[in-house]
Amino acid sequence: MLMIANPVYSQVKHIGLPKIINYKKSDYNGGSQNWDIAQDKKGNLYFANTAGLIQFNGTSWSRALIPNNTIRSIKIAESGKIYVGGNNEFGYYDIDQKGSLAYHSISKLLSPNSKKFMDFVWKVHILNDEVFFQTFNRTYIYKNNKLTILEAPNRFQFSFVLDNKLYFQDISSGLMEYRNGRLIPLKGTQAFNNTEIWGMLPLSSGKVLLITMDKGLFVYENGKASPWNCEANTFVLKNNSLGGKLLNNNFIVLNSVLDGIIICDLNGKIVQHINNKKGLQNNTALSSFVDANNNLWLGLDNGIGFINENSPFTYLGSSYDLSTVYASALFHGNLYVATNQGVFYHDWTKVFKEESFRFIEGTTGQAWNLQDIDGDLFCLHNRGIFTIENGKAGKFLDDRGYLGLKKMPGMPGYLIGANYHGFAIFEKKPSGWAFKNQIEGLNMSDAKFTTDGKNIWLIRDGVAYQMKLTSDMKRFSVIATHDKLNNKLKGITSVQQINNIVYFQTDNHFFTYSQSDDNFIEDKKMTALFKSIPKIRNCFEDKIGNICYFYGDSSMGMLIKQPNGSYKNVLSPFSTLTGDLVYYFESINAIDNSNIFIGLTEGLAHYDPQLQHISTFEPKAFIRSFSSPGDTLITGNMDRIDDITIPYRSNNVKFTFSSPTYDNPENIKFSYKLKGFDDKWSNWTGVPVKEYTNLREGDYQMQVKVINSYGVVSKPALLSFTVSPPFYRHILAYVFYVLLIAFSFFYIRRNTRMKIRKNKYYETMEQRRLYLEKETKIRQEQLELEKEIERLKNEQLKVKILTKDKELVNNSLQVVKKNKVLNDIIQKLKDIDPESMDEGAKSRFNKLHKTINKEINSDKSWNNLEKHIRNVHFDFLKRLKERFPAITPREMDLATYLLMNMSTKEIAEIMNISDGGVELARYRLRKKLGLERKENLTGFLMSI
Known part of the structure; x- marks a missing residue:
């Protein structure tokens, strides 16, 4: 097994490469070369760059910036001053009243x-209360605002501080120690x-590495x-060191000139080699x-x-000739x-170096x-x-594509495999494992199937088979399906075997299957274990008892098994892997507690849980800047x-935040609250900027976390500020308002009394006028x-006259009807022959005939009728004449009769024309009025 030196105290690992982040000159808006690096007490980093x-x-x-721009060396004093050396220039940066870096030339x-003889300042050292600016010809010593010069015996190369002692290299005198203003050569x-x-x-x-x-x-x-004969020395001789x-x-x-950097142990054995091929953007450090x-x-070239x-x-990627990894296994060394x-493999007992994996x-x-x-x-391969x-x-x-393989519980010598077409059985024979048969009855499978000895379980689309x-x-022989674990939990998300027990899971609730009752029973202990864990997609138990779980699109966590059998949830470190896991084919290979x-x-x-403590430090939050117009x-x-x-007119403020946390900057999130304005903390956000507009006057405190x-939250950073009220709400303004009100009250009271006296006189005059x-x-x-x-x-008189006219019109109409009857009688009398009558x-x-004729001829009702009609409908006739000036009196009479809804016969009798004549007159009237054939004449007249 590969041994990792001092795993608890050292974070430099033999396996894989650490995460590398490259910052280009376009990122930091400076020159390409970075000659020196320093860090202040707040964690901010400073780089001596060719552009400042x-x-x-x-x-x-x-x-x-500094004069001549280029900076070659940098040191930060306990006071916070940043001493720098550049091209024919050296001095220090301090913080001005606005918090900006202000340069002071020494x-x-x-x-x-x-x-004239200064040249580049290659090194800056702070020792005790003195600051040393080293060039090739001289070293300038700054103390108590005064400069003294230390001349080189011949020519300085570089200088170093070791164990609180300052050493110089001279090209003719070797290494020399600086003591009380003198240079003491070191032997050998x-x-x-x-x-x-x-x-x-x-x-x-007593030993020093040169x-x-x-x-x-x-x-x-x-x-x-x-000479230090070791692997590191061979590397330096080949690639030169800086x-x-x-x-x-x-x-x-x-650092090397040609091939990046190496990290070696104190015996000179190379642990890591990081260069351009392994992700470093430049090979000259x-x-x-x-x-x-x-x-x-x-600081790269x-x-x-x-x-x-x-x-x-640490990571083993393209520099190790590895692409997307679906599984790994340690087997026979x-x-x-x-x-x-x-499939690739690597000897587990040898150091993992680039291009060291071999293809099978x-x-x-x-x-x-x-x-x-x-x-x-x-x-298990795509080809079999x-x-x-x-x-x-x-x-x-077998030449079918396979996804998963498991032992058959209680049946030694047999395996069941999930392939592209379903499941198959393998049997161990004296000559080795052999394909036995494809199982009929089901033509689908999944890599995450499991078996409890009596049943084989498969989850597809929320259904357990x-x-x-x-x-x-x-x-x-039997294929049953289950689509829920109980009446509240619909669908089944995953099936997994943990501690030799098959669990079914939905929404982080874990159930076991009861064969006798043919139902699912919740395991309260397992459910409680996942209570505070994000809703998982699936989980499984690794070889050393840890439970790995997966959630979201591509995120994971781990329940690490403790010696007492309990579990410790480790979630936040794995956030660095979010988005990089192989979705659905997640692979966790636990070799031991460190690998x-x-x-x-x-x-x-490569994950080493034993090093977990080194990454859980508490971050620091800073309010980087505070801006107002x-x-x-x-x-x-x-x-x-x-x-x-700040004045009220500048009540639009802007804050920027920072945190000197550099390992995973893309995962840094901020939360803020403006006390006096916000009621609660904001949601976590990766945007390090917040603006507030139109703040009212008052005291505020910006708080940022x-x-x-790794999920570690910082203490809040605080910044208090006050927005002054506008001039019209200032305390002096309120004093002025009180005085103004008092003066106004006195003035109004005095004027009121005078006005009362004046008003009494004017009131009397006004009352008389009113x-x-x-x-x-x-x-x-x-x-x-x-x-x-x-x-x-x-x-009223007109109404009475109009009423009388209407009565006369009605009476005249009655007379007209009477005359009509009399005319009919005369016509019928004409049919009687008087010659056939006796004289009496x-x-x-004859007397009757004359009487009737006399009555008809003496009746002037027709004329009265026309007169009365014109009186009754005078307004109508006036409006009609105004709208149609060309209308004749005869046509106006016809319009009046039509308005009165008289029949054709009645109109013919009144106008003394035939029925056909009435129709012709109606036709001419329609043309005069400009009516279409479909428009109703009587209705039109009534609308006038």
């Missing part, structure tokens, strides 16, 4: 002549005059330097730095690299991996699963099922924030009333 000082707070980048203290170091020493690191008591650029690694002890750093006091990081959380930062050494996870390309010939294609059953390793031994594929037992085999195992492999869409993840405070840089008061990828106006108004109203009475009398009768007949 780069600051990174975990959320955003910023850049501060080199300006030099005379112009001295400044003149041999390095022809090379550059880029690093000095402590190995053990890192040269092109001569390799040396151990210096008791005045003697000797220094290094101690990592967690147990490992050494060595100019600087390295270990941050407060033991993560590694690299082009960009910045972050290596997450402080994690229980080899780690086998099933991928979408085939004959396994090309989709490998779904690897299962170790009773000392045989089976590969076969065994593997000693890195070689055996013969195919319960199957029983016949005694000859050739077909399923758990997880299949990913791009390789394998026209002003911005970089509060994240400020140690002390005095009372902040952060949660990291009396006269009222009297005049009464007279006017009386006159108008009399006129109204007269008008009403005239209208003839005389009476």
Whole structure:
């Protein structure tokens, strides 16, 4: 088994690579080269960049400039001042009143002549109360606002601080220790005059590691330097080194010019090699730095690299020639991996290096699963099922595609497999395993089937299929289906075997099946175990008793089994794998408590639960900046924030947040609450900005929390500020309002008294005027009333006349009808021959005839009728004439008769024309009125 050195105290793992994050110059808006790195007490990182000082707070980048721009070295003092050295310039950054980094030049203290010989400041050191700025020719020592100069014996290369002592390398005097203003040569170091020493690191008591650029690694002890013959030295000799750093006091990081970095143990054995092929964006590491959380930062020749050494996870991906992993298994000293390309293996006893997985010939294609059953390793492949031994594929037992394989409980020597067409039985014979038969009766299967000895269980689309085999195992004798576990839980999500018990699960409720009662019984203990866990899709028990569960689209957690049999829920660390798991074909291979492999869409993840404690530190939240119109405070840089008061006109404020948490920045979430405005904390969000508009005057306190990828929540960061009231709601304004009201009351009271006296006079005059106006108004109203009475009398008279006219019209009509009757009588009398009568009768007949004629001729009712009709319908005739000026009096008479609804015969008699003449007159009237044939003439006249 591969041994991992000091697993509890060291997070540098032999298996796989840590997570690598690359930051390009476009990300931090600076130059390509980064020569030095430092970190302040708040966790902010600073990079000495060719374009200035780069600051990174975990959320955003910023850049501060110096004269000549380039910065080569950086150190941060306990006071918080950031000392930097650049091209012909050195000084320090401090925080101004706005929280911005303000540069103060120290080199300006030099005379112009001295400044000519400055060149690049390659190193900055802080020792006791002195700051050293080292160039090739001189070292400038800054103390109490004064500069002194330490001249190089010949020419300085670089300088180092080790065990609170300062060392210089001179090209003619070797290594020298600085003591009280003097340089003391170290014995046995003149041999390095022809090379550059880029690093000095402590190995053990009395031993120092010297890192040269092109001569390799040396151990210096008791005045003697000797080559450090080890793997790391071979790497440095081949690729040249630009220094290094101690990592967690147990490992050494060595930068190289040609091939990235290596991390070796204190014996020089390489543990990790990280270069461009393994995900680092550039192979030249100019600087390295270990941050407060033991993560590694690299200043590259082009960009910045972050290596997450402080994690229980490492990864074996494309640099190990692994693609999507569906399963893995440790078998007979080899780690086998099933991928979408085939099966690969690696010797478990050897160090995992790049390109170290070997492909098994004959396994090309989709490998779904690897299962170790009773000392045989089976590969379930798209092209069938076969065994593997000693890195070689055996013969195919069946050429159908297989997904899962299990032992038959109570039936040793038999296996049941799930293939593309259903299920099959395998039998162990003296010559080995062999295909026995395909089971008839069901043509579907699933990799997650299970068996309890009596039944074979399969879940498809929320339905549990319960199957029983016949005694000859050739077909399923019973196939029953179940679509619910009880009346409240519809559908069945998953079936799994835990602690040798088959459980059915829906909504995190776990049930067992009772064969005797043919129903499902809830296991309260298992349900309680999953009570506070997200709603899972499925789960299974690994080889060492942990329960792995999966939820959402591609997220997982683990119930790690404790020695006392209880379980510890570990959820948050696996958030780093969210989205990378192989959906539905999740693979967890637990070899032991320190080695758990997880299949990913791009390789394998190696998880060591023993290192879990190193990643659960509490993050820090910062309110990075506070902005209002026209002003911005970089509060994240400020140690002390005095009372902040903003005017009411600037009551639109903006906050930005940060957290110096660098391992999984994409999973960092913030929650905030503005006390005095918000009632509760906001939902977690990855957006580190919040704005508030139109705040009322008052005192406010911004509170911000952060949660990291491991689910650890920080203490809240606080920022108090006050919004001043507008001038019209200021306390002085209220005093003015009170005085104004008092003055107004006095003024109004005084004026009121004067007005009362004046008003008494004007009131009397006004009353008299009103009396006269009222009297005049009464007279006017009386006159108008009399006129109204007269008008009403005239209208009443007109109504009476109109009524009489209507009565006359009716009477005239009656007379007209009477004359008509008399005319009829005369016509009938004409038919009587008077000659046939005797004289008496003839005389009476003639007398009667004359009397009737006289009555008809003397009756003027026709004329009266026309007159009365015109009087009664005067208004109608007036309106008709106004609308149709061309209408004749005869046509107006016809319109009046039609309005009165007279018949054609009545109109013919009144107008003394024939019936045909009436129809012709009606036709002409319709044309005069412009009516269509379909329009009703009488109705039209009534509408006028």
